[in-house]
Amino acid sequence: MEILTSALRNIDGVQVGHWTDADAQTGCTVIRFDEPALTAVEVRGAAPGSRELDLLQPGRTVQRPDAILLSGGSAMGLAAADGVARWLKEHDRGFQTGAGRVPIVPGAVLFDLLMGKPVSPNASAGYSATEGAVSIRDVETGRVGAGTGAATGMIGGRDAARPGGFVMAQVCIDEGLVTAMAAVNAFGRLNDGEQDDPRRSLLSQRVTSPPLGESTTLLACVTDIPLDHDGLIRMTVGMHDGLARAIVPAHTIADGDIAFASTTREDPNCPPERWLRASVAAELAVESAIATLHHSTRSRYGI
Numbered sequence: 001m002e003i004l005t006s007a008l009r010n011i012d013g014v015q016v017g018h019w020t021d022a023d024a025q026t027g028c029t030v031i032r033f034d035e036p037a038l039t040a041v042e043v044r045g046a047a048p049g050s051r052e053l054d055l056l057q058p059g060r061t062v063q064r065p066d067a068i069l070l071s072g073g074s075a076m077g078l079a080a081a082d083g084v085a086r087w088l089k090e091h092d093r094g095f096q097t098g099a100g101r102v103p104i105v106p107g108a109v110l111f112d113l114l115m116g117k118p119v120s121p122n123a124s125a126g127y128s129a130t131e132g133a134v135s136i137r138d139v140e141t142g143r144v145g146a147g148t149g150a151a152t153g154m155i156g157g158r159d160a161a162r163p164g165g166f167v168m169a170q171v172c173i174d175e176g177l178v179t180a181m182a183a184v185n186a187f188g189r190l191n192d193g194e195q196d197d198p199r200r201s202l203l204s205q206r207v208t209s210p211p212l213g214e215s216t217t218l219l220a221c222v223t224d225i226p227l228d229h230d231g232l233i234r235m236t237v238g239m240h241d242g243l244a245r246a247i248v249p250a251h252t253i254a255d256g257d258i259a260f261a262s263t264t265r266e267d268p269n270c271p272p273e274r275w276l277r278a279s280v281a282a283e284l285a286v287e288s289a290i291a292t293l294h295h296s297t298r299s300r301y302g303i
Contacts, residue, residue: 001171001172001173001281002171002172003169003170003171003172003284003285003288004169004170004171004172005168005169005170005288005289005292007137008136008137008139008168008169008170008179009136009137009170009172009177010135010136010137011136011177011179011222011223011224011264012034012224012264013033013034013035013037013264014031014032014033014034014037014135014136014179014222014264015031015032015034015133015134015135015136016029016030016031016032016133016134016136016139016181017029017030017032017128017129017130017131017132017133017134017145018030018129018132018139018140018144018145018146018166019080019121019125019126019128019129019132019145020143020144020145020148021116021119021121021125021148022143022148023116023117024116024117024119024149025112025115025116025117025148025149026072026073026077026112026113026115026116026117026119026120026121026148026149027071027072027121027125027144027145027146027147027148027149028069028070028071028072028073028077028080028121028125028126028129028145028146029069029070029071029129029144029145029146029147029166029181029183030067030068030069030070030084030126030129030130030133031067031068031070031181031220031222031260031262032066032067032130032133033065033066033067033262033264035264036064036065036066036095036104037064037065037222037262037263037264038063038064038227038228038229038232038262038263038266039056039063039064039065039068039106039232039260039261039262039263040056040063040229040232040233040235040236040260040261041053041056041057041106041236041258041259041260041261042233042236042237042239042240042258042259043256043257043258044240044243044250044251044257044258044259045216045217045251045252045255045256045257045258046251046252046253046254046255046256047212047213047215047216047253047254047255047256048108048216048256048257048258049074049075049077049078049108049109049110049111049216049256050078050106050107050108050109050256050258051069051078051081051105051106051107051108052065052081052104052105052106052107053106053108053258055104055106056106056260058229058230058233062095062104063229064104065104065105065106065262066088066093066094066103066104066105067084067088067103067104067105067130068105068106068107068220068260068262069081069084069105069106069107069108069126070107070108070109070110070145070146070181070183070218070220071107071108071109071110071120071121071125071126071146072109072110072111072112072120072121072146072148072149072150072183072185073109073112073113073119073120073121074109074110074111074112074113074120074213075109076120077109077110077120077121078107078109079120079121079122079123079126080107080120080121080122080123080125080126080129081105081107081126082123082126083122083123083124083125083126083127083128083129083130084103084105084107084126084127084129084130085103085105086123086127087126087127087130087131088103088105088130089101089103106260108216108218108256108258108260109216109218109256110146110150110183110185110215110216110217110218110256111185111213111214111215111216111256112148112149112150112151112185113149114158114214115149115150115151116149129145136168136170136179136222139168139181140166141165141166141167141168141292142165142166142167143163143165143166144165144166145166145183146166146183146218147164147165147166147167147183147184147185148165148166149185150163150164150165150166150183150184150185151163151164151185151186152164152184152185152186152188152189152190152247152293153186153188153189153190153198154186154187154211154214154215154254155187155188155189155198155202155249156189156198162190164183164184164185164186164293165183165184165293166181166182166183166184167181167182167184167289167290167292167293168180168181168182168289169285169286169288169289169291169292170285171281171282171284171285171288173225173277173281175225175226175274175277175278176223176224176225176226176265177223177224177225178221178222178223178225178235178278178281178282178285179221179222179223179285180219180220180221180239180242180282180285180286180288180289181219181220181221181222181289182217182218182219182220182243182286182289182290183217183218184217184247184290184293185215185216185217185218186215186216186217186247186250186255187211187214187215187249187252187254187255188247188248188249188250188252188255189247189248190246190247190290190291190293190294191245191246191247191248192291192294197248198248198249199248199249202249211254212253212254213254213256214254215252215254215255215256216255216256216257216258217243217247217250217255217257217290218257218258219239219240219243219257219258219259219260219286220259220260220261220262221235221236221239221259221260221261221262221282221285221286222262222263222264223235223261223262223263223264223278223281223282224263224264224265225263225265225274225277225278225281226263226265226266226267226270226274227263227265227266227267227270227274227275227278228266228267228268228269228270230270230275231263231270231274231275231278231279232261232262232263233261234275234276234278234279235261235278235279235282236259236260236261236282237279238278238279238280238281238282238283238286239259239261239282239283239285239286240257240259241283242282242283242284242285242286242287242290243257243259243286243287243290245283245287246286246287246290246291247290259286261282
């Protein structure tokens with residue numbers, strides 16, 4: 001087993017693209033698949049903003065999206081998915097129907113409207129991110145894409161918050177690769193071992209007006225480990241476990257935390273022991289990705 005936080009390895013058939021507005025401090029990120037990828041999703045935050053998540057639940061007809069959108073801009077940022085769908089339609093991608101192909105683009109958003117200008121990614125932004133997608137090893141991290149206007153530690157108020165961002169890590173096991181991506185915009189603080197547990201201070205004071213719905217960490221894991229849908233569900237559970245280890249507290253009423261897990265190789269007869277290994281790998285990948293944020297924000301921004 002190997003954990004990588006740099007020099008990541010590519011997964012065939014997977015590209016990731018960003019659109020970034022550094023002035024407005026918002027952006028979006030698109031995970032694009034060459035072939036529709038079997039995907040599961042798990043929502044743990046109390047204030048999610050999303051599109052087409054029900055398609056990814058057990059028993060649904062279409063569980064294989066052509067792309068996944070992670071976006072800033074709160075609910076208005078879901079408009080970026082229209083641009084993703086337009087690019088896919090132009091390239092003859094989508095679920096085949098009697099009226100032609102219909103691109104499948106689940107999406108989720110985070111709240112960044114108070115960090116810069118109250119601007120949200122639109123359809124043009126989603127189109128640009130999809131068109132500019134690159135292989136995993138070439139994906140930029142930091143204050144880019146869906147992580148452009150992200151912040152962590154909002155539990156201490158906006159003045160005490162630190163920059164969030166878009167981060168990645170990869171776990172390599174015998175069965176294949178698990179690549180985690182996270183747009184970290186959390187109410188909780190990074191669990192870096194250098195600060196007191198913020199939950200204690202939260203319980204010791206009278207909280208009259210928490211910033212409801214003004215945070216959210218978005219997670220996506222892509223793997224080439226052969227899995228079925230149940231195995232991907234177990235991965236999403238592991239991803240949320242990794243989030244809860246890396247950010248304290250997680251999944252609060254202020255967050256809309258959502259995790260996507262996708263495989264490029266399906267195995268309808270996947271054994272349960274592979275579920276276990278894939279889910280633990282996803283947990284480690286998410287935890288490792290978020291852990292890089294503390295170091296990177298210090299080195300890049302001097303905080």
